[in-house]
Amino acid sequence: MATWLQGSVVENNQWCTDLYSLKISVDPIKFKAGQFASIGMEENNEILARPYSLVNTPHDPILEIHFNTVIEGHLSPRLARLGKGDVVHVSDRTGGLLTIDEVPDVPNLWLLATGTGIGPFLSILKTDEPWKRFKNIVLCYSVMTHEKLAYQTDIEKFQSDYPEQFRFIPFITREKVAGTISSRITTSIENGELEKQAALQLSSDSNHFMLCGNSTMISEVTTLLESRGLRRHKRREPGHIAIEKYY
Ligand SMILES: Cc1cc2nc3c(=O)[nH]c(=O)nc-3n(C[C@H](O)[C@H](O)[C@H](O)COP(=O)(O)OP(=O)(O)OC[C@H]3O[C@@H](n4cnc5c(N)ncnc54)[C@H](O)[C@@H]3O)c2cc1C
Numbered sequence: 001m002a003t004w005l006q007g008s009v010v011e012n013n014q015w016c017t018d019l020y021s022l023k024i025s026v027d028p029i030k031f032k033a034g035q036f037a038s039i040g041m042e043e044n045n046e047i048l049a050r051p052y053s054l055v056n057t058p059h060d061p062i063l064e065i066h067f068n069t070v071i072e073g074h075l076s077p078r079l080a081r082l083g084k085g086d087v088v089h090v091s092d093r094t095g096g097l098l099t100i101d102e103v104p105d106v107p108n109l110w111l112l113a114t115g116t117g118i119g120p121f122l123s124i125l126k127t128d129e130p131w132k133r134f135k136n137i138v139l140c141y142s143v144m145t146h147e148k149l150a151y152q153t154d155i156e157k158f159q160s161d162y163p164e165q166f167r168f169i170p171f172i173t174r175e176k177v178a179g180t181i182s183s184r185i186t187t188s189i190e191n192g193e194l195e196k197q198a199a200l201q202l203s204s205d206s207n208h209f210m211l212c213g214n215s216t217m218i219s220e221v222t223t224l225l226e227s228r229g230l231r232r233h234k235r236r237e238p239g240h241i242a243i244e245k246y247y
């Protein structure tokens with residue numbers, strides 16, 4: 001059975017309106033990079049909790065979550081108001097299949113995120129394993145406006161540490177910003193822009209895709225990739241597409 005651990009907020013970083021990262025000090029929990037934990041707050045003597053991907057690596061002593069506040073959401077606006085020293089609850093049971101050990105051996109790993117779906121990919125990329133296993137790693141990160149493009153310092157570090165192996169493709173859908181693609185990820189697959197920017201082809205023999213974030217992007221990208229001969233990954237039937245829908 002899962003146990004609730006009492007943690008305390010170390011830092012609440014507000015990136016912009018409605019976008020936050022919380023760092024939480026708590027007894028160690030076991031998880032793999034890319035997995036999520038239930039995070040909760042007490043309400044009427046019960047714990048109101050939701051799953052959040054962990055941005056930190058399994059070796060970091062401090063947990064980190066990255067989230068946006070949902071208008072009229074029950075938990076996220078309350079998490080956003082937390083400050084240093086405030087109590088937050090963390091379940092010791094973690095989960096999720098968006099992990100590198102689920103990925104078959106292929107040369108190219110594609111990580112496609114909308115918004116806060118960047119979280120699990122940062123955790124994965126901060127570990128050594130993907131850099132040892134894949135020849136090319138492409139990170140696509142789609143947000144509506146430039147200010148929502150979080151964790152740029154971490155992403156720049158991947159670029160400087162692995163300049164040959166790593167390609168970062170930012171998408172900003174509601175603003176025109178130099179050096180970014182201003183369409184949606186789906187459009188860039190349809191019109192060939194994604195393959196051009198990554199200098200890779202979306203063939204089924206050499207690619208594995210991990211998709212995280214909103215369900216529209218995930219469903220539409222999955223359909224497009226399936227039309228190119230790729231299929232959903234299952235443990236018993238290895239494929240090319242792994243997904244995690246946040247909502
Ligand atoms: C496996 C998993 C991992 C997740 N990891 C993260 C994470 O790392 N970061 C993160 O921000 N969220 C994440 N989520 C979503 C998160 O668990 C909550 O659903 C979200 O924070 C809203 O909670 P709430 O209590 O404020 O809203 P609720 O009261 O639970 O929901 C209100 C409504 O908002 C919708 N909704 C949920 N999330 C969003 C969103 N981001 N934007 C718009 N509408 C939304 C729901 O579908 C629901 O209809 C994850 C979800 C899952 C299933």
